[in-house]
Amino acid sequence: MLENVSGSARPARRGFLLGAAALGAGGMLSACTSNELPQSTSAGAAPAANASSTPGKHVTIGFAGPLADHGWLNAINVNATERAASYEDVTFETTEGSNDTAQQIGQVETLINKQVDVLIILPADGKALTQVGLRAMEAGIPVINLDRIFDSPQAYRTWIGGDNYGMGLNAGRYIGEQLKDKPEATVVELAGLDNLELTQQRTRGFDDALKNYPNIRKVARQAADFTVESGQAKMAQLLQAVPRFDAIWNHDDDQGIGAERAIAQAGRDEFFMVGGAGSLHAMEAIQADNTVLKATVLYPPTMAASAVDLARALGQGTGVSGLAEHEIPTSLALYSAVVSKENVADYIATGFV
Amino acid sequence: MTSDTASKTVRPPRPEGGDPGDRSRPRPSATPLAALTARLDLRIVTLLGVLAALAVVGVVTRPEQFFTTDNLVLILTQSSIIGVVTVGMTFVMIGGGIDLSVGAIVALATVWATTVATQQYGLFGVAFTAVVVALVCGLINGLLVSYGRMVPFIATLAMLASARGMALQISGGTTQVVDIPALLELGYRESYVLGIPPLVLIFGAVTAIGWLVLNRTTFGRRAFAVGGNPEAARLAGIRIERTRLALYLISGLCCGIAAFMLIVLTGSGQNTNGNLYELDAIAAAIIGGTLLSGGRGTIVGSVLGVLIFTTITNIFALNNLQTDVQQIARGIIIVAAVLIQRRTARGKA
Numbered sequence: 035m036l037e038n039v040s041g042s043a044r045p046a047r048r049g050f051l052l053g054a055a056a057l058g059a060g061g062m063l064s065a066c067t068s069n070e071l072p073q074s075t076s077a078g079a080a081p082a083a084n085a086s087s088t089p090g091k092h093v094t095i096g097f098a099g100p101l102a103d104h105g106w107l108n109a110i111n112v113n114a115t116e117r118a119a120s121y122e123d124v125t126f127e128t129t130e131g132s133n134d135t136a137q138q139i140g141q142v143e144t145l146i147n148k149q150v151d152v153l154i155i156l157p158a159d160g161k162a163l164t165q166v167g168l169r170a171m172e173a174g175i176p177v178i179n180l181d182r183i184f185d186s187p188q189a190y191r192t193w194i195g196g197d198n199y200g201m202g203l204n205a206g207r208y209i210g211e212q213l214k215d216k217p218e219a220t221v222v223e224l225a226g227l228d229n230l231e232l233t234q235q236r237t238r239g240f241d242d243a244l245k246n247y248p249n250i251r252k253v254a255r256q257a258a259d260f261t262v263e264s265g266q267a268k269m270a271q272l273l274q275a276v277p278r279f280d281a282i283w284n285h286d287d288d289q290g291i292g293a294e295r296a297i298a299q300a301g302r303d304e305f306f307m308v309g310g311a312g313s314l315h316a317m318e319a320i321q322a323d324n325t326v327l328k329a330t331v332l333y334p335p336t337m338a339a340s341a342v343d344l345a346r347a348l349g350q351g352t353g354v355s356g357l358a359e360h361e362i363p364t365s366l367a368l369y370s371a372v373v374s375k376e377n378v379a380d381y382i383a384t385g386f387v
Numbered sequence: 388m389t390s391d392t393a394s395k396t397v398r399p400p401r402p403e404g405g406d407p408g409d410r411s412r413p414r415p416s417a418t419p420l421a422a423l424t425a426r427l428d429l430r431i432v433t434l435l436g437v438l439a440a441l442a443v444v445g446v447v448t449r450p451e452q453f454f455t456t457d458n459l460v461l462i463l464t465q466s467s468i469i470g471v472v473t474v475g476m477t478f479v480m481i482g483g484g485i486d487l488s489v490g491a492i493v494a495l496a497t498v499w500a501t502t503v504a505t506q507q508y509g510l511f512g513v514a515f516t517a518v519v520v521a522l523v524c525g526l527i528n529g530l531l532v533s534y535g536r537m538v539p540f541i542a543t544l545a546m547l548a549s550a551r552g553m554a555l556q557i558s559g560g561t562t563q564v565v566d567i568p569a570l571l572e573l574g575y576r577e578s579y580v581l582g583i584p585p586l587v588l589i590f591g592a593v594t595a596i597g598w599l600v601l602n603r604t605t606f607g608r609r610a611f612a613v614g615g616n617p618e619a620a621r622l623a624g625i626r627i628e629r630t631r632l633a634l635y636l637i638s639g640l641c642c643g644i645a646a647f648m649l650i651v652l653t654g655s656g657q658n659t660n661g662n663l664y665e666l667d668a669i670a671a672a673i674i675g676g677t678l679l680s681g682g683r684g685t686i687v688g689s690v691l692g693v694l695i696f697t698t699i700t701n702i703f704a705l706n707n708l709q710t711d712v713q714q715i716a717r718g719i720i721i722v723a724a725v726l727i728q729r730r731t732a733r734g735k736a
Contacts, residue, residue, distance in 0.1 A: 102560030103658050111560075228710040257710045261659040262562055266652055267465060271704030274458050275449075288562055288657075295654045299574045300457075315564060387561045 089123040093349030096145035096153045097126060101133040104260055105288045106311050109335035109386030117339035124346055135162040142166045146173050152345040156180040164189045176348050180341045194341050194366040196333040198235035201370040205308050205331045206243025208372045209281045213250055219280045220253045222272055224293055226285040228257035236285055258289045265292030273300045280305050287313035287330060297326055312373060314385030321378045329374040335386050337368050430676040433727060434691040441698045449705045466697040467590035468648045469667050470690055474597040475641025476668040477689040482634040483614035483681025484532060484539040488546035489642050489668055493661030494554040496521040496646035501563035501656030510570045513650060518643035524550060525639015529632035554658040563656040573651045586648050593644060598686045610634060615682030671696055674724040
């Protein structure tokens with residue numbers, strides 16, 4: 035994983051950075067006679083009380099989220115806002131969602147100027163927003179990097195996000211287990227937006243999992259754009275290109291609505307489909323068990339709610355419930371569980387609209 | 388450049404000073420065959436040739452799949468929505484304008500139609516809403532351009548931004564799934580008429596009506612005149628504001644029809660619908676021989692342009708080519724088609 039690569043010297047440097055940042059912030063606070071409380075994020079200073087729902091020190095969390103033009107991204111914003119509203123000691127400052135890099139940089143800078151206690155950023159582009167993440171950290175504001183990862187570990191205090199490689203891996207394993215006894219089985223893949231790195235990671239995971247099943251061959255892959263319209267169009271093409279196959283993995287449940295239409299329009303049902311992300315629509319179809327969709331691999335938008343929990347804990351200088359550590363961990367990757375008919379009842383509450 | 392201006396002056400859409408209702412074009416010919424060849428634009432023949440060449444590529448690379456009925460029906464179906472939008476775009480471009488808002492209007496119309504009282508008004512409620520919303524957008528575009536005297540590029544760019552924003556607002560960022568059996572059935576095989584999907588029939592009807600309006604009515608003649616030389620058109624007594632307004636209304640209407648077709652196809656409304664339709668429609672129209680500067684263009688050419696694009700996409704998908712390769716090839720094909728067009732136009736002139 036990217037965030038683990040840069041070696042052991044990093045924690046010390048981060049401690050130094052944070053310390054320096056805290057000093058800087060303190061100086062700034064006294065200079066402009068702000069009434070905000072100084073932060074206490076340095077190691078060991080706070081008692082290791084767990085993050086809980088009992089009100090603690092007041093925390094202002096800044097949230098620079100995505101433009102909600104997609105079911106999952108919308109669920110991210112909803113999850114974050116709702117979780118923040120559930121804490122009476124949290125003030126939530128959100129910016130207008132954006133998928134424009136320049137605009138989002140401006141928004142994060144505004145939040146830095148407002149001197150929020152903690153920042154949650156889901157960058158439109160992790161690489162492009164690294165610099166502004168660094169600026170926030172230097173200004174003494176710990177950054178929670180949500181999902182799309184910054185280029186430098188110095189630009190965030192904690193990363194929490196989904197496991198795209200694991201998503202592909204689990205989709206591949208599920209399909210592999212279903213087809214392991216079928217000689218010369220064929221699968222196809224309806225990928226997401228190809229210019230996103232996460233799509234490549236999902237495909238790599240999928241391919242790696244399939245290597246464990248020599249009887250299965252991936253015969254076609256087309257990339258859609260995460261939209262219903264592209265899902266329909268690309269699925270119709272795939273169905274035309276491959277007259278018979280045994281399984282398909284579709285990276286995204288939103289484009290899956292279109293894919294589902296194309297399958298129904300073509301009148302095909304000789305295969306089963308595994309979706310991705312975990313929309314309510316997909317989970318209901320899995321529960322009803324009356325379409326080709328038999329499972330979906332989660333990429334939980336609840337990570338946004340967890341990011342708020344982490345931000346609050348960071349702001350209050352507390353640890354996380356259930357961990358022996360004094361400090362919030364540097365990174366947290368969510369598990370991409372496979373939801374099928376057997377366990378859909380456990381997960382359907384997390385399905386997003 | 389020279390070939391463009393040359394061909395424009397050689398083939399004026401309408402003789403100067405002529406009566407707008409003048410029915411002398413196309414010229415009457417001695418025999419039906421001569422009449423046909425006189426009317427057959429060399430550009431159209433070229434486009435048909437390109438399409439035929441693509442078909443050969445399709446057959447050679449995927450002999451078992453390309454020339455099946457299913458695949459040909461798929462190509463037509465996938466052409467139908469962008470095709471309807473392109474017909475509207477052709478009108479606007481012939482009139483010397485441009486409509487960058489078509490994709491956004493389609494998005495707004497689909498989302499609005501699929502959210503209206505969560506679709507309790509059924510198939511016709513959805514269709515009616517889609518068309519009315521898109522017509523209102525077209526009306527605003529037309530008013531801004533004709534009476535507001537705004538540059539079409541700017542006016543429709545503003546519409547693009549605000550319609551996309553409204554689509555996002557109305558949908559709340561979620562995908563609106565349609566649950567109207569009568570509407571969904573239109574996408575299934577049972578609804579095919581003589582083996583042709585209803586969407587393709589709508590596309591055919593829009594093309595035919597578009598062709599008639601453009602080539603067989605006074606209004607069509609005025610559109611060419613306004614696009615070719617607005618000042619001459621004004622001197623000839625054509626009310627150019629009114630004509631321009633009508634052209635944007637036509638484009639809006641086409642977007643509304645396309646929005647309804649998209650709902651039938653995907654069974655849902657999403658604010659990302661119609662993504663980049665403006666570029667696809669403009670590209671198809673240009674490949675079809677429509678001038679960006681106005682005054683020249685044909686519905687048949689535009690429709691062939693759309694078919695060429697869809698066929699290419701189809702061949703790429705059948706051969707499992709990846710997105711990056713597809714995009715590069717699309718760019719190359721646009722340039723090649725325009726270059727060939729220029730050459731044939733010069734040859735004719």
